[in-house]
Amino acid sequence: MIGTDFVPSAYSNSVAKGKITWKSPSNIALVKYWGKKENQIPANPSVSFTLDTCATTTTVTYRKLEEEGKDYSFDLFFEGEPKESFRPKILTFFKRVEHYLPFLKSYHFTIDTSNSFPHSSGIASSASGMSALALCLMSIEKELQPEMDPGHFNRKASFLARLGSGSACRSIEGDLMQWGLHKDTQGSSNEYAIKYPFPVHDVFKNYQDTILLVDKGQKQVSSTVGHDLMHGHPFAEQRFLQAHANLTKLQDVFAQGDLNGFIEIVESEALTLHAMMMTSLPYFILMKPHTLEIINKIWAFRERTNTHVCFTLDAGANVHVLYPESEQEIVYQFIKNELVAYCENGQYICDTIGYGAKKM
Missing domain, CATH: 3.30.230.10 (Ribosomal Protein S5; domain 2)
Incomplete structure (x- = not known):
């Protein structure tokens, strides 16, 4: 249509x-x-x-x-x-x-x-x-x-x-x-x-998303302005090709329940988004020091525990911590013990995958 x-x-x-x-x-x-x-x-x-x-x-x-x-x-x-x-x-x-x-x-x-x-x-x-x-x-x-x-x-x-x-x-x-x-x-x-x-494997059903509120202030650059800076961006065409390729790769990842493949694509996509911001003209950085601290803590915890926790980012400093429901207990304890300290006023939101809008 x-x-x-x-x-x-x-x-x-x-x-x-x-x-x-x-x-x-x-x-x-x-x-x-x-x-x-x-x-x-x-x-x-x-x-x-x-x-x-x-x-x-x-x-x-x-x-x-x-x-x-x-x-x-x-x-x-x-x-x-x-x-x-x-x-x-x-x-x-x-x-x-x-x-x-x-x-x-x-x-x-x-x-x-x-x-x-x-x-x-x-x-x-x-x-x-x-x-x-x-x-x-x-x-x-x-x-x-x-x-x-x-x-x-x-x-x-x-x-x-x-x-x-x-x-x-x-x-x-x-x-x-x-x-x-x-x-x-x-x-x-x-x-x-x-x-x-x-097809989507059951491991991706009821996926968890804990949103760490790193910075609650007004963004220095709006998303609208950021989108516009992709016009004439030196790496724009390569980025667009990458997104198409990653969507194709996800078809097997979702079908097979490939959590490691999921992590690789999702984290790469988040960092690429911010790389586009840092290499536009004018360039800008929306991540904060605490964003990077959280990312490094997630990487270290994942290697130490063999869990499948990962992160993604929007066009801002806050971190979405993604993990399968089967690992909820251990990952949530990690979030409380090691990550909440990096949140502004200790604030975070526990969310999960939903099924769309509802008429009330």
Whole structure:
């Protein structure tokens, strides 16, 4: 499917008012997407674990206006308080998706959103937040077009979420999601994410992710700026080829339960992401000294114990510690004994692999 497939025909129903709530999770990429083209199209494909605990809950209350407005009509609240600083991002999102949701100017919306994790924690909330909002808007469209099938609903929700935040398209479903055209994945798309279509060994079910909050401050460089710096980057093309190759390699890794192969790809991907930041112009470093201390501690512990704990990173200093459920007891004890000391105010979040957004 392509974007034009998501432009609706005339709505078959009329709705005066209503209220809808969705809870949508964050996700953590295993093969990273870094660099994008126009209209939020990724420069390379990615695959992610959908999370469970780290989530955004969004309620949209809507009422039809007496006549269609010239602009978008909405009030925005974050955890019960007005949040004007979020308004420009929502306006940009509405402008991008209006072609696909032609009812937007016909309603007034009250958007009330909250996170299950502290807003200042350094956990990116754009994936969970934009996917939750996209799902609420899709539920309104489902009211207007009751014959819509569930498959189309999810694909379009992912498509819309992508226009708000690229990685948000991977938060609609779970537990493994793939986004971006990939020659070895039939049905893959740059327009929306798909459920990972290949066999996955049981060892990867219920995988654990403990997120160590190393630095909760504002990033010195936003992800949007970082993505843009991939244009003209001296190593960009090689990086994009690497991501494609790693996605292909993961097919055997996931099917065979190859934990060592998984570790090699996931950690390499995390370090490559940050290598791209350090070699762009202007260059920047988002890792902190404590990030590196944690990585070295993980490597030493893994060698000492023959466990399969590994790390990945987002575009920031925080560390996602990944490990199979069968090793939860020993790894969690290690985290408490040796790693929590490197977290800001000793803060960390215990999460696990989830299965996508839920209508509340």
